[in-house]
Amino acid sequence: MLELRRLHAFIAIAEEGHITRAAERLGMQQPPLTRLLQSLEAELGVALMERLPRGVRPTPAGLALLEEARVLLARAEEVTRVVQRAARGEQGRLAVGFTSSASLHPLVPDVLRGFREAWPGVTVLLEEAGTGELMDALLHERLDAAFVRSSLSGMPTLQSEPILTEPMLLAMPLHHPLSLSGDAPLALSALADEAFVLYRRRAGQGLYDVILAACRAAGFSPLVVQEAPRLTSTLSLVAAGLGLSIVPASMRRLRGDGIAYRALSDCPGLTAPLHLATRIGDQSAVLQRFRQSLMQAVQLEAQSLLVTTE
Template structure:
């Protein structure tokens, strides 16, 4: 078998070869001259060759030493590059990350803010994104198809998944602008109970089971069961149906950023428990590298925001 060369010996060799003098090489690498001389002799012994001619005023490479010099530079450069890459991966500055989000989460300014901050901190990380419903995102995280997901409230099995709340926002009523309950320009709120006789437009439960169930429970607490006449696959479609006058909807307050023509948003003043949380979903025990960096960015931005009334 070929000899296993200690990389430290190669670094000592490179210093002596480049300096051409033991004393200067020893000063360069921060050790005493006698130990350095011993290490060079050890390397020569391991290789079975003479690497230097010892001169009265320096060290001169032999033919074997000259051959080793070029390879030593390449080997050490590759090792240094590999070590730097591994460290950057551990720091979250290299590698890849797969992120998912629900449609309603993606419409909240918080989510693109986190992604922008992450890209600024780690421009060399390959980032892929996916949009689907909460339950599918949680399952994708569990199956390692995604590293992290921005989700609302999951329904069903979330074992092995950390659900870290990063914010909580109110839900608001979305009414057709011409609706009698939309009120005048000064009207900014409405009671949920006032919508008891209205036709409700809701996002289909599989698309957002947590928010769906939260709204049903809030309506029942207000004394009625909502009469759902239309269901849409996405929140934006829900707003389109509201604008068309087909009914009313209750959506996360961040949807107020969507300037949908023909839709009037009103705060709900009698349902304090009607909230839309936003969670980070990731596998329990896994939060290093690029994933850890994105979690850190989300926590940092979350700390700057109020936990409620995110609109």
């Protein structure tokens, strides 16, 4: 097998046209370099250098080897760079999942876009699904990370890290009486007799449980007349007049026709958290770099909110 070290030495001999000068270039003695050339010729079974009175020059076989050796060494150097970039998390593959509600918070698309722009050597694959499906994909290593609305329990190999928390709003048909009674925050208890359309619990367990807990704390159990598989379809049902819903404030960005939003009061626990779920012990350099990008974005958003409120 041709060693890269011997190919490198052969290139130096061919380019210098003199074994002594090639040895100086390589920082070695002339006799070992001569033996290296001879062993290479013996292995290939051909003469690679024509001996001249003052130096050497490649034979036709040597010229063929010279061309191929340069290609091989260049490729070897590129392989080294690729491996080093991968070790630093600058190259590779990252599969990220998110629930439909998580994807509507501006932080999530901003982080994904910024990461792609900063590290073009990383292929980012995206998947939208319900929380249960995302957790299954994480467990079976089809995903590396997922943005979800609930912390994880009963999954010892997975972990979730809180990213941020946003308020929740009342979403109602545009001409509902509550949408015409002013803009002041509405007490959650005022919704005790209303019909609700909620995000299906199996798809969004975190938000569903938070809403039910807040309603019970306000003294009533919500009358859920319809469940939807996605938050976007929840808003469509609200616009159609089937009932009211409670959604993360970032859902307001959809600006759906026929929907009005109103803040709620007397419900301190009614918030929509955002978590990053990953596998415990996953030491992927690409994942760690993505997490760093995410945390930097979270810090910048927190600083921006402080400046806005001052």
